[in-house]
Amino acid sequence: MPVTVKTFTSSGEAAAALSSDRSARYLGGGTLVMRALNEGDVSISTIVRANDHAMMRIDATGSRVTLGAGVTFARILAERDLAFLHPPARSIGGPAVRNMGTVGGNLFASNPYGDFTVAMLALDATVSVQGGLGSREVPIEEFLQSRERQTGTLVLAISFTKPASADAFRYCKIARIKPKGGAVITLAAYLPMNGSRIVGARVALGSMAPIPIRARAAERALEGRSLDASTISAAATAAVEGTSPGDNALASAWYRREIVGVHLRRLLSGQE
Amino acid sequence: MAKTALQFRHNGRDVAIFVDGGTNLLVALRELIGDMTPKFGCGQGGCGTCSVLIDGELHLSCLTLAETVAGRSVETLDGIKDGPNLHPLQRAFADNFAAQCGYCTPGMLMAAKALLDRNSQPSRAEVVEAISGNICRCTGYEPIINAVLAAASVSRARA
Amino acid sequence: MLELRKDIFADERDDNLKEIGKGTQRQDMLGHVTGTSPYFDDHKLQGMLHLKVVRSAHSHARLRRVDTSEAERSQGVRRVIRGSDVPRNLNTLLSLINFGKDDEPSLAVDKVRYKGEPIVAIVAESPREAYEAIAKVKIDYEPLPAVFDVEEALKPGAPVVNEVYPKNTFTYYETYDHQKLRFGDADRALASADHVLEQRYEMSPIEHAPTETNGSIAAPDTNGRYIVYTSTQALFFSVDTCAKILDVPSNTFHFIGGTVGGGFGGKVDTLTEPLCILGAMLTGRPVRYVFGREEEMQYGPPRGAERIYIKDGVTRDGRIVARKIRAYFDSGAYTRLSSYAAVKCAAHLPGPYTIPNVYGDVYCVFTNRTPATAMRGFGVTAMDFAIECQMDKLAHLVGMDPMEFRILNAYRDGDMKAHRREAKNTALIECVQVAAEKAKWPIREEFKRMSSRKDGGGARAAVTPTPRETHAPLAAPPQQRTTYDRPPVATREPPPPPPPPVSPPPSRPTAPSHGATRFSSVFGTRRR
């Protein structure tokens, strides 16, 4: 069956087309869907597109940031208000991929891809999706846990509360190849401070499980404490707890477990 | 098979072609327009040999659905010469012996052009970043980095 | 940065040349920077079809049934090619130089021996239609036990990978399961050495990863010929391999290549041309067969893995007196070129050093993985890694500077090499000296004065008596140490000079006979 391309002006129509056809995939930046077609994935026979301007919008003026699903990493890098997201955006691909790849598509990128989503997880973002039954807001953690079943849903946008200070959000991607490489692991931390205490710590890890996960034990080690050497050390030790990394071409599960604490320590102590 | 009509600017010239559903821009350029300068290296977005500029932005033509360039401007290595004269980047690549097998060269040149078009005086780190999506298996990158820096200094001297 | 050291060996060169020695621009540079260099895939032919292959899902399995009926009816399919369509569906690359037995089908028939082995080829109007047809091919596999470790493969009872070589090793000289190198009496020398160090080294496979993947385009040409645009690294190897497999005279083909997007050894195997031409023959249309990147990485042949054991004997003052090596080339499921690499590897022993006793056994082993092939440094890269890591350990063991240790043991003009040829035109010592200078690595005066052109030959040219049969190795005397991590106190006295020349010089080995029976020197001669 040849491939059919369906282009809609509204996201609603696109979502309907997507949910009614098991062989349909939504085309964002092309880095996932076009690759699959190039490699002979015949399970895709319909490409759905939407020229909906809402999906291209960046709203970063208030305390809540909303990124349309079609926003590319290059656009994030061009946005001064989103400086805290420049490190994760810059860690994706090379310049061409950043001009193409989108925030929405990254939610579907499996290991060793999908680094931006780790940052979104640390920010406890909300994913706006439109399915056959209308639109809804899904917490990112929940979205990721059911990601495999989400091919029929259309992501419209992702939103999150802007970190109170530049220092409160930290990100690093550990890659073998520089400057562009696949992740061995990816770390993102959100450390809001109340006075000298961390309140509401969130630590997210990529490549430490089949999907990006929160490092809850490390978060507990940080919660309510000041970010000193002993806190950092306790969080680093706890980083591996609850993770279930796998082996892949870039590193083994053993290696990931060994280094996740080292890199969390470095991230929290400003060495990375 | 149903085909879709597609018009866009190719190296400053209007072109019109009919594409099959799902055709990527690399195939459209090579097989339908006959511009062989972008190369197939992986079809996965990993090597950059198919790099082109779309409205001045660096894109991977193998991951671009052809019909998404309707009405837009696509620039390939075939279009960067100034008439019979080489682009300063082409001259710098030659002078620095920055090609061996030559297969990555078209993509490298487009990545470098995307950089210099926006930043005429890049640092070495910026050059490294600009070509980081492009794989070269022959040169070890050093001559390519030097060539881009040399091209930038030529344009600086001219300015 | 590159510096030409014209001062060294200046007396051996005439530098009064006009074109040679100049940094002239490459003839192909203008083509490269304008994107006009013609690679095989840059040829656009009218009505071109696309060939894709169905690859084995198993590393080792019997093919119970291959059902292509639905694929044949699939939209856009112009031809489904099976093993029975290939005129001579068994080949080995080096049969062209009469080396080895035909052991590899173009399309698997009764059995698959590695994951990714081609079973069926689909020729269709578009790549998409070819992929759709591939999904409709039904294959009933009976999985067989597989073997992936070279030493496991040699054990009795190991699964037989390739029935042409039932012991899972290439057969040398119709006698041995390995290539031998025997020079002097390594066991005796090891027994008398001050230190013996035995170590194991391994190199996993390596992918060539050229930016241009393997591929070809074949098309019917005028007068019954076929024109073939190809990425081959060896044009006539490919021409003659295709002529053999397709059972037609070689001048049926007009091969055009010559501008290749990187090869590094990965484009010697004539991977795509035979099926591509066959597709053109069976459809009467141009056919294009290009590897995708995953195919190139996983099913295109890699530099084969090697496992190497080295056992060295060294004297307290830093002279290596014996080197014993056992090496295994992981050829994967078929021979390709690994059989040749093993011979080249044996000849490379013991590295660029003069060691009076050398013993080597090099095996070419079959396992259930992607067949290996040549790559930059073929037969040598892994061995150099092993030898040079070993050299570092030995230097550490005897407490010598690693540069000086190499200079001391380096071969020199007139020395006898282990493959029984005189060393000539050597320059290892000078390379070490210059590298030391460049790296500001201090070496002592007497080592700076040593020369590849001095103090070689003489006793160093002798072929040490070599026992006909191996004897049980003598037990190592108790003073020997076999670890390198706790070196003895370094002896910083300079080692004694090399042994003085003795007269009369030893008799030279006789020149090799040409046109030997095992290799045909007539390239391209085909036996039917």
Added chain:
Amino acid sequence: MTRHRGRGIASVNYPIGMNLGGDPSQALVHSNPSGKFTVALSSIDLGQGMKSVTRQICAETLGVPVEDVYVDTADSDTGPHCMGSFASRGTHRVGNAVMAAAREARGVMMEAAAEELEVNAADLETDGRGNIHVKGAPHRSISTKDVAIAAQFKQGKTISGRGIFLVPLSDVDPETGEMSPATCYAHACLVAEVEVDDETGEVAMVRMDSAYELGRALNPRLVEQQLVGGAWMGVSHALYETPEPYYPDPVHGPRDFVEYLMPGPGDICPHDIAVLERPAPDGPFGAKGPGEMCANPVLPAVANAIFNAVGVRIDDLPITPEKVLRAIKAQGGARPQARR
């Protein structure tokens, strides 16, 4: 976090050619009526510079400027037989074949010039700029173009030449391995400096210094290309590359350029190279072949540098951070060796 620096060396030689199969290559050289020469080969240029280096060899041998020579290659109808581009044989084998063909063509060219100048061919020489003149009397000169026209239209001569270079196959003694595997050997020594992170096992290249002996650098820029690119590949082999990361267990094979690891432009280090030239007696102008051997010394030099930095020996390639980290942990921490 502790990062340790270390240096390691390796020295190697490399055999040129594949004598074990019989190793011929052929070349044809001919002139058009304007005195421009074409070299016809079936050899392949995969980036190593085959077209360029044979062009220089041909020009030097003919005694004409390099611009007057064009190398056409890899057409099985027009190019005579060549084994192929592998085994570091191109420069040496094909170069010799081109030299032989160019010598024959030069012989005809000089005869034709002699006829025009009414002198003995032995008294003529080329100036390398497209002229042939009487030795010691540069004014008695004729251009190669005029010679070509005269040969073609007046004298009925073909200014052309055929060349073959054959290294006959070497027999191998099954019992001792006695053989002649190669005709000449190139040499190298390389010093690598690395930095090792003892908490993660990551290895970064700091610099390389090397000396390569290549017979003769026929074109130093092309040699530099091979040595710089080859050393990069050596680093890549040493630290990164494998299509089977869990060899011999055939799992998790990389499928793309993100999973197949090769150093990026941000991973490279300065490399200072010296080239030595000890001409090979049988090489074209003494040349050997730098193409293959340039990567080889890097692998062990890097391994030895890692030992020098943290005291662990990694004997399995590639030397991944995991292997380094496991070894460091096994010995209870980094043990830097004497700095050198």
